[in-house]
Each structure stands twice: as structure tokens, then as C-alpha cells.
Amino acid sequence: MELRPGNSPPTPYPKPPWDTSGRAVFLPYVTARRDLELPRGFEPVALRGRCMGLLAYVVYEPPSPLTYHELIWMPCMVQVRRNNRTIRGYFVSFMYVDDDTTLRAGRELWALPKTWANFEDSKGQVAVSADDGTQLRLEYASRLPTLPAKSRMATLQSSNDGVVQFRAEMSGKGRPCRASVSDFDSEQSGWRSFKSARRLGPMAVELTRFRSLMMAPNLLNIG
Secondary structure (H helix, E strand, O other): OOOOOOOOOOOOOOOOOEEEEEEEEEEEEEEEHHHOOOOOOOEEOOEOOEEEEEEEEEEEEOOOOOOEEEEEEEOEEEEEEEOOEEEEEEEOOEEEEOOHHHHHHHHHHHOOOEEEEEEEEEOOEEEEEEOOOOEEEEEEEOOOOOEEEEEEEEEEEEEOOEEEEEEEEEEEEEEEEEEEEEEEEOOOHHHHHHHOOEEOOOEEEEEEEEEEEEOOOEEEOOO
């Protein structure tokens, strides 16, 4: 495996669950169903042809088992059928990271499409340049006080063995913030849903500090 400048040699990744800490920004979007690229059997959760998407920037900091930057594009929630039950979760189209160990773990454990990217992180902004040619700059700011926040997150991804469910429980301190994306460029077709998406106003959510427990992957037998 190629080593990146400033990146430690590849090491065995930790066995989940992962007890992680860090900070994050979440930007909500309205996406068009017609512009989605989804695996076979994944049905988008849509209303009148529109879906709820999320762009997320996450920084995992000590004492997390792995420390790295991450940019995620989730164009919609999806649902699959299992034993007459409907299971929902976000679908991850792109996930960029700057650590080889978490890249391998994401792909091998949770079937997440992790790709290498460089992150230039400074106060209130980050510039991302990915191996697949994607580039993006995110700026965010807030002077509001933080409040306690709790949430749960689940994703559904397709793998050779079936549908893999990722689950996480998160708590921390959060606040509304203003956020904007600029200098975006990508030739990847999966970003089409982002290019045509509409922001729900200028507001986003900033977690100034969080703790998240990432559960072991759950392989769903769909039928």
C-alpha cells in the first residue's frame, strides 16, 4: 500500500465498536430523486421527487482510536426490505479521508466508499482535494452558545455479501452555524445529486465537541 506524506505506516485497524471524539459540521440539502445513483434494491426515501441529503465534515481527534479528517456526501436516505420489515439509513455516495488505516477499515468493515484526500484545515474552513479529482472548500462560523445534543446515525451500503448497516450513537455540544461551499469541482457522476441540490437556507449544525460510538457492522439478509 502506498504511504502518504505525513501518514503513519499501515497498521491493523481497531476492532469495533470504536469510541471516537472530535468536531463536525453538517449541512442539510434537498436533492432530486432523478439525479441519484443508487445500488440495485435501494429505494430512496422521497416526497414528490425530493430527498433530504447531508454534507458532513468530521474531524476525529484524540482519544479516538484513529485520528483523521473526513468529508461525506449522503444524497438521501434509502430503505431496503428485510423479512417483511423496512430498514432505513443514509446512503453514502462519497467519503474522503486522510488516513490509510481508516480507509481500509471503512471499506472492509462497513463497505463505505472511502477515498484518499488531502485536507487543509484552519479555523472555520477546510479545503479538500481528493484522489478522484474532486475539490471543495467549506467555510463555517458561529457565535452562538452551544447546547447538549444527541443523535443516532445509520447508513446502508451494498457489498458482495449483501447490505451492510453502519450504526453510531453520538452526543456532545452543538449549535447552529452559517456555512457555505465554494470552489467545488468534480467529474465523478455520483456528485450530480450535489450539483443540482438546494440548500435549506444558509444555516447548518456545528458540533464543537462530540463523542460517538461506532457499532460493529450489521450484515442484513435481504429478502
